Amino acid sequence: MTAIHVLGLTKRYDELTAVDDVTLDVGVGEFVGVLGPNGAGKTTLLEMIEGLRRPDAGTVEVLGEAVWPRNPRLQPRIGVQLQASSFFERLTAREQIRTFASLYGVGAATADGWLERVGLGDKADTRVEALSGGQAQRLSIACALVHDPELVFLDEPTAALDPQARRNLWDLLSSINDSGRTVVLTTHYMDEAEILCDRVAVMDHGRILQFDTPAALVRGLDAPTRITVAPGALTAAQAGAIAGVGEVGEGPDGVVLVTREPAAVLGALAAGQHLDGVTVQTGTLEDVFLALTGREYRA
Incomplete structure (x- = not known):
């Protein structure tokens, strides 16, 4: 089965083509990474697949549904962690994740459990503006996962995390994927992609240059x-x-x-x-x- 089907996806901004005729498929239960230099088009590609940005050309289907115009049937089935996190002001970490959980009909106990899973149990009563960059990043990831989505999009999820937090998050993401969830992430960490991902898409100048398993990509290099x-x-x-x-x-x-x-x-x-x-x-x-x-x- 296919979790994501992208055909001829294109997005332009004046003279810049941010995403240029991209076609790819992601299977249900796959863990896929998107790699590329700054400005390669990774975030724009994910935002169109998530239904957050309207493509200029091409089509996207996620879990068998069209994503644009915005499809409310998909929202409970996907989780999205954006590159830049935005929280409700003056709420504690506990209040923040409980608010997100309530939007999906998820109870407070489950929300509190996610704070523990991302290592923020001791920060539950801390206001979000007082969290460090890494702590805010972990809270953002917990908010994206609190409703147990079928498909998870993570845009540079381990940026600003210390090595210990990165490794702990790898374990969490692997366990989510092992339970049958589909995961798509962008990252600048090659070791992260090599360890976590079933397949990796290398992107530059808005195009997918290669899309294969990490091992096959390395073999093809003939280094x-x-x-x-x-x-x-x-x-x-x-x-x-x-x-x-x-x-x-x-x-x-x-x-x-x-x-x-x-x-x-x-x-x-x-x-x-x-x-x-x-x-x-x-x-x-x-x-x-x-x-x-x-x-x-x-x-």
Whole structure:
């Protein structure tokens, strides 16, 4: 089954085409990430799929329903965490999430439980304007999930979170997905996408450049393997003499062997008893991202 069906979606602002003829499908129960540099069109794409922004061309169906004009039948079935959070002023965290919950007919006990799940139980009586950026982000996510939606949209959900909070949120999102919910998120964290997502769409200049599993994207890059041998274990000359080594470098962590035949090179290192302290680095999703979108600075 398809949770999201997007066909030829386009959005323009004067001379700028923010989203350019995007077509994609997301299956029910999938966890999909959308990656891209600043200004790639990620947020605009999500807002059109969510029914928050009218497309100039193309169609969107979510859970079998058209999203535009605004479809009130979809609102109880989806959860949305926006990039910029807006809360009712002068309410505490508890009052805030209970208010959101009441809009969906969800009881206070369930709302309070979500505060605990995102680690804000001790901040329940704190006014939202007194929360830190990371705490406000977690409250925003809890508000998006409080009514147990079938489909969840999260726009950079772990921005402003410390490493511990990020990891805890990963566990929460994984558990939600494991229960059969569909999750779509945008993120700038490659490790986050690689760990959480079933498939990843890399977007730039309003277009989807690649859409596949993280592993398939990395395989398609055909990046060389870098094998680092501990300092003193091997000289650069000895490393260069190993069959299959294409390039040798030296760094603070030891001698670096660049190869496209890692099995043969590791076998040679094992035969020479040079495996102690060896590290192996293959291509990563970040390598894919940079290969597709370039390295220039984006404001």
